[in-house]
Amino acid sequence: MVLPVEEVARKAGTDHPELVAWLDRRVAAFPGWAAEVGAPERWDFGPDSLELLEEIVRGRFADGEEILAEKRSEFVQGAVWYIGEVVRRNARAMEWQYQPRGRFGELAGAMFSAAREGVLETPLVGQPGLREGGTLYPLGALNVLYSAAPGIPWADVGGCGAGSFRRAVRRMGRSG
Template identity: 40%
Template sequence: MTEADETYDPTRHPDLLAWLAEREGAHAAWAAQTSFADVLDFSPASLAILDDPIRETANSMEEITDRRMTPFVQGAIWYVGEVFCRHKGMVWKYIPDLVSGQLEPFFNAGAETSALDHPCVGAPGDPDSYVYPVNAIRRILLTEDEVGNKVDDSLPSIFADPFGEDDEEMDPSAGWG
């Protein structure tokens, strides 16, 4: 981990820029490996197409975390984030840990659990505005909240309300700012 200083630009982290270029270059091949490549047009409606394949890939939020380095999940993270960027005016960011101020190793494949080793998207110039695409993907696998209430999220519903404004309080460690 390294400390982010006051000159740190979360949109210019070298690992983030390399990952974005890699994901953009791999998108066509990633989409071609799915049965829905012809309808992945980066529209908000296209997010609904990913719900079922994600649910077929993993049964729990923890499984998505464990599989975050796989080609399918990496492609899904990038695609979801790109839809937010293109239609919500967001930008990709790699932000320091909210508590420690440290920058975790980018996509730290060796970490057992990793809450903030992956990029987020958020409003340009607003450090308190961020959504982690991997957590949006994880969230659609949640069937009930911590008090047992039924949860029925989808990627389109998260896109419609990315900051959970209908919720009274959001847990920052869940990736919503």
């Protein structure tokens, strides 16, 4: 659904039409995604299930750039949705949102735009009403798996180790 720029700028957060359609598609696609990825019985939306996802992601991609290049693929779309759902279901007061503007206020374009290299044009989970903080871009979380930068929620001083998704979800559950 393509809306005029003014309409897109007003529709942000949980009621953005692209977000609603994407969430509907992801819910419908989840059983097939889980079966294709393997171990469908382990995808229970609990924080511990993120260890398996982390293992699978690390086995498929050499770095964050490969993930960004595949951000429109069924696997990455499913992983993004799954991470967001785990956070939404396990952290306090979290909801899916889509903010159709970039860091500097420019329109971000279509969700998961192939033309953009970052994660700002992708869905996020966040606490309602917070303008800063309390948010997580699941696609960004996938990229951070390959980061060694301290201070990033999923990064340890020596890079992300096993279970880093799980630790971050637990930290988010204590905040807010």
